[in-house]
Amino acid sequence: MTLTKLLGAEANAVLRPPFLPYWLGQSVSALGDRVTTVALPAVVLSLGGGASDLARLAAWSSGAQLALLLIGGVLVDRLPRRTILLASDGLRALLLAWAAFLLARGGASIPLLTGLAALLGACSAVFYPATASILPQLVQAPHLIAANALRNLSTQLSGVIGPALGGLLVALGGASLALGADALSFAAGALSLFLMRPRQAETRLQRRPPLLAELWEGFRVILASAWLWLTVALFSLVNVFVGGLNVVVLPLYAREVLGGTQNLGWLYAAQALGAVLAALALGRTRQLRRRGVVAYSAVLVQGVTVLLLGASHALPLALLALSLGGACVTVFGVLWEATLQERVPNEALGRVASVDMLGSIALLPLGFVLVGRAVTALGLSSSILVCGGVVALLALAGLCTRAVRQLE
Known part of the structure; x- marks a missing residue:
């Protein structure tokens, strides 16, 4: 059974460019994001960390996101949203690939991973407002409920599959393999955004208020x-x-x-x-x-x-x-x-x-x-x-x- 048959007639109007490449790419990167929630704590524990180190990792990630979320919203309204999403996925791919490389060579440390978590949280502070506000440029207004349902569907499925996949990757090849796979997922998301062409051209004023x-x-x-x-x-x-x-x-x-x-x-x-x-x-x-x-x-x-x-x-x-x-x-x-x-x-x-x-x-x-x-x-x-x-x-x-x- 195809996804179109499963979702009904509305999928025919939604699952096509420009929404389709956006949805496929973000589904893959969301899956990788869930892998990170397993891989990063596994790395910290493998380096001899304990509960306080895990708490510090979560605190720096969520703290960076909270601190920059409002500024991220302003940037999303100032700059083209596709560009912001592309930059966010690309930066996260580079950060995770770098961390996987250091880990494979034995050069990772708990402070470095804590800084990585903070940078990933900062990227999320810009990414989430952008991905929540770009859909009107990808689908027509009557199809927004279906488009949001599809986005929610991939998020929920990634929440089920991602942690299990992360645990499997850590067991098979260590946390460096899991982080490397996550980097590839964000690279796939960036590629899909590069191929995507919004239905509406984005215009931004040259001069903005403070x-x-x-x-x-x-x-x-x-x-x-x-x-x-x-x-x-x-x-x-x-x-x-x-x-x-x-x-x-x-x-x-x-x-x-x-x-x-x-x-x-x-x-x-x-x-x-x-x-x-x-x-x-x-x-x-x-x-x-x-x-x-x-x-x-x-x-x-x-x-x-x-x-x-x-x-x-x-x-x-x-x-x-x-x-x-x-x-x-x-x-x-x-x-x-x-x-x-x-x-x-x-x-x-x-x-x-x-x-x-x-x-x-x-x-x-x-x-x-x-x-x-x-x-x-x-x-x-x-x-x-x-x-x-x-x-x-x-x-x-x-x-x-x-x-x-x-x-x-």
């Missing part, structure tokens, strides 16, 4: 639309509890409720399966009415699935709850990205995407701490119920606003 003025203009665009600033604000809180659930609670749930940490892989796989199925369904969608109601209803159902997880002590019911939750996350994410791309002016889309992304991840460290303390104070099951209840209440708060209900 960087801070442009950054503030992006915030003004957000504040001018109630549905936009409300969603960014609400989801900075939703992600606190969803992120805490995934990172802190699920490993404990697998061990203490289901009887072994070996079940954690099944829990994460169930989330990914639900997300993939939802992406396949949305890939068949051309237009969707009452988009705000549908998106926030998905978040409400997600909160209910977390409540179901908290009340469950059996693996099959937990897998069902998490697969439904994964589907709900994808429904909201695809509809939200398509709405941004349709309604935000193209010249401000990079800045809005960067602010949206910053709002999504800025409070995650706080969420890990809060949920961890909740587990200590309330117990595991009660903490899961709190997470689900808060997510459901935040979704209801959004549904109670006219701006969300009127969002078509």
Whole structure:
């Protein structure tokens, strides 16, 4: 069965140039990116590093991304987005190839790998706003939902396949092989972007206002639309509890409720399966009415699935709850990205995407701490119920606003 038959008629309109080379290349580089999440920690451990070194690696990567995300959004609106994506993939290919070469020759060190993680995080701070805002130049507006569903589909599949592939490559040829394969994946992504020709020519003004003025203009665009600033604000809180659930609670749930940490892989796989199925369904969608109601209803159902997880002590019911939750996350994410791309002016889309992304991840460290303390104070099951209840209440708060209900 071909992908076109699997996705339906909408795929015929989307899976063609210029979107097709973009999607194929970014799918390959996303897979390689997931390989890095396994390979870099493996290198650190092979060099004698411990928990503090792994924490420092993650902190420098996420810290660089957070620090540069807003500036990355400004650059995305100042420069051609295809050029930014091409430069980002090309630079990451060179960095990873250099690291693989040093590692193969025995010249790698933990400080060098920490610096590499920071540079990769800095590239991500520019890459993600660019890839979120380039789709309107690749497909026509009626096909944005399907295009975002395809992008989400490849992301979810890479999340399932990439870590396993990374572990296999490390086992077969060491971390240098894994990093080298990742470098090739980014090179493939860069090649696909080089071959891609956007449907719309990009034009940029020769003279631009100061960087801070442009950054503030992006915030003004957000504040001018109630549905936009409300969603960014609400989801900075939703992600606190969803992120805490995934990172802190699920490993404990697998061990203490289901009887072994070996079940954690099944829990994460169930989330990914639900997300993939939802992406396949949305890939068949051309237009969707009452988009705000549908998106926030998905978040409400997600909160209910977390409540179901908290009340469950059996693996099959937990897998069902998490697969439904994964589907709900994808429904909201695809509809939200398509709405941004349709309604935000193209010249401000990079800045809005960067602010949206910053709002999504800025409070995650706080969420890990809060949920961890909740587990200590309330117990595991009660903490899961709190997470689900808060997510459901935040979704209801959004549904109670006219701006969300009127969002078509």
